[in-house]
Amino acid sequence: xxxxxxxxxxxxxxxxxxxxxxxxxxxxxxxxxxxxxxxxxxxxxxxxxxxxxxxxxxxxxxxxxxxxxxxxxxxxxxxxxxxxxxxxxxxxxxxxxxxxxxxxxxxxxxxxxxxxxxxxxxxxxxxxxxxxxxxxxxxxxxxxxxxxxxxxxxxxxxxxxxxxxxxxxxxxxxxxxxxxxxxxxxxxxxxxxxxxxxxxxxxxxxxxxxxxxxxxxxxxxxxxxxxxxxxxxxxxxxxxxxxxxxxxxxxxxxxxxxxxxxxxxxxxxxxxxxxxxxxxxxxxxxxxxxxxxxxxxxxxxxxxxxxxxxxxxxxxxxxxxxx
Numbered sequence: 001x002x003x004x005x006x007x008x009x010x011x012x013x014x015x016x017x018x019x020x021x022x023x024x025x026x027x028x029x030x031x032x033x034x035x036x037x038x039x040x041x042x043x044x045x046x047x048x049x050x051x052x053x054x055x056x057x058x059x060x061x062x063x064x065x066x067x068x069x070x071x072x073x074x075x076x077x078x079x080x081x082x083x084x085x086x087x088x089x090x091x092x093x094x095x096x097x098x099x100x101x102x103x104x105x106x107x108x109x110x111x112x113x114x115x116x117x118x119x120x121x122x123x124x125x126x127x128x129x130x131x132x133x134x135x136x137x138x139x140x141x142x143x144x145x146x147x148x149x150x151x152x153x154x155x156x157x158x159x160x161x162x163x164x165x166x167x168x169x170x171x172x173x174x175x176x177x178x179x180x181x182x183x184x185x186x187x188x189x190x191x192x193x194x195x196x197x198x199x200x201x202x203x204x205x206x207x208x209x210x211x212x213x214x215x216x217x218x219x220x221x222x223x224x225x226x227x228x229x230x231x232x233x234x235x236x237x238x239x240x241x242x243x244x245x246x247x248x249x250x251x252x253x254x255x256x257x258x259x260x261x262x263x264x265x266x267x268x269x270x271x272x273x274x275x276x277x278x279x280x281x282x283x284x285x286x287x288x289x290x291x292x293x294x295x296x297x298x299x300x301x302x303x304x305x306x307x308x309x310x311x312x313x314x315x316x317x318x319x320x321x322x323x
Contacts, residue, residue, distance in 0.1 A: 009065050010034045013104045021156045025108040027058065030147075035060040038147065040154045041108055043077075043137055047116045048130040052077065052137030055151045058107060059085075061092065068098035071111070075143050075151070078128035078136050079115050086124050088114060 010029065017027060027039035037058040043049025056073040070085045070092045080086055087093035090102075090110045119125020128136075141152035148154060 006062070006064055007034065009103075010060070016103070017105060022105075023155065023157060024112060026155050027104050027108060035062070035064070037104065038145065039104075039108055039111075040148070040151045041112055042155060044112050044115050048133040049077065049079070049115050049137050052140040053143070053151050053155065054140055055143060055145050055148070055154075058104065065100045065103065067095055068092050069107070071107070074145065075140050076136050077115075077140065078126055078133035079119070081124040081126060084124050 014028065023042075025039065025041035027037050030036045030038070037060065038055070039058055040053060040055050043052035043054065054073060054075040054077050056071065056075065059070040059072065061067045061069060068091055071088065071090075072085055073080045073082055076082055085091070088110070089097045090107055119127050142150070143152075144150045
C-alpha cells in the first residue's frame with residue numbers, strides 16, 4: 001500500500017519533468033491514479049526509428065521508488081511488442097538492478113536507447129526489417145491515444161541545442177543497464193499482489209496483460225493475449241474501435257497535456273486541475289492545530305456554563321453547578 005513518501009516522490013518526478021522538459025520525451029500520471037503514467041517518446045536519431053513517435057504506459061508499483069515499474073508500449077514500432085509488459089533491466093523483471101534514486105526521466109531515456117538494440121529472439125522482442133520499422137515510424141505520428149489524443153502533438157518543442165545527436169542525462173547509468181540487459185537472466189518474481197491486479201484492471205479494462213521478456217528464454221515466461229490499441233488517424237473518431245467502443249477502458253487522462261510544457265504556448269486542451277492533499281504541508285498542519293485550539297476553547301466554555309447552571313434536585317432543593 002502506498003504511503004505519503006511514495007506520493008511525494010511521484011510529485012517530485014512530475015515537477016522535475018515539467019521544470020526541465022525534453023524534445024525527445026514527455027510523461028505524466030493519470031489524474032485519478034498517480035501510479036499509472038502515460039509516456040510519449042521520439043525514436044532515436046540516425047536509426048530506422050528516427051521521426052517516429054511512440055506511446056506507452058509506465059505502471060508504478062505501490063512501493064515505488066523502492067521497486068521498478070512495469071512498462072507497456074501501445075504504438076506499433078517493430079522493436080517492442082504492443083500491449084505487453086516488457087522485460088528490461090529497468091523493469092519489474094529485474095529488481096536487482098533497480099536503484100531508488102532513479103526515476104521516470106531515466107526510464108524514458110533508457111527506453112529510447114534500447115530501441116536500436118537487437119532482440120536476439122527473446123519473447124516480446126521484434127526484429128522487423130528496417131523498411132517496416134521506417135514505415136511504422138511514419139505512421140506513428142498519426143496514432144491517437146483514447147485518453148491523450150494525437151501523440152504527435154504531445155512532445156514539447158524545446159531548443160536543447162543537441163545538434164541532431166541524442167543527449168541523455170543518465171548516459172553512464174544507461175550504459176550499465178545495457179550491460180545488465182545482455183548478461184543477466186530474469187529474477188523469479190512472487191505472485192502478484194491484489195494491488196497489482198487492480199492496477200492491471202484499471203489499465204486494460206480487466207483483461208490480462210501479456211507479459212513478455214526481451215532478454216529471457218522462451219521457456220521461462222508464458223503469455224496471454226490482450227486487445228491493444230491499433231494505429232489510427234488523429235480524428236474525433238480515432239479513440240473508438242470499429243465497433244464504436246474504446247479498445248480498452250482506462251481512466252480519463254485530463255492532466256497529461258497540461259503537465260507538458262511547450263515553448264511559449266500551451267497544448268490546446270482544457271484539463272481539470274489535479275487535487276492532491278499533502279498532509280505534511282504547513283497549511284494542513286496549521287489547520288489541524290487551529291481546530292484543536294478551538295475544541296479546547298469550546299470545552300472550557302461548556303464547563304463554565306455548567307458551573308453557573310442551577311440544578312433542581314428531586315427533593316426540591318436547588319444546587320448550583322460545581323457545589
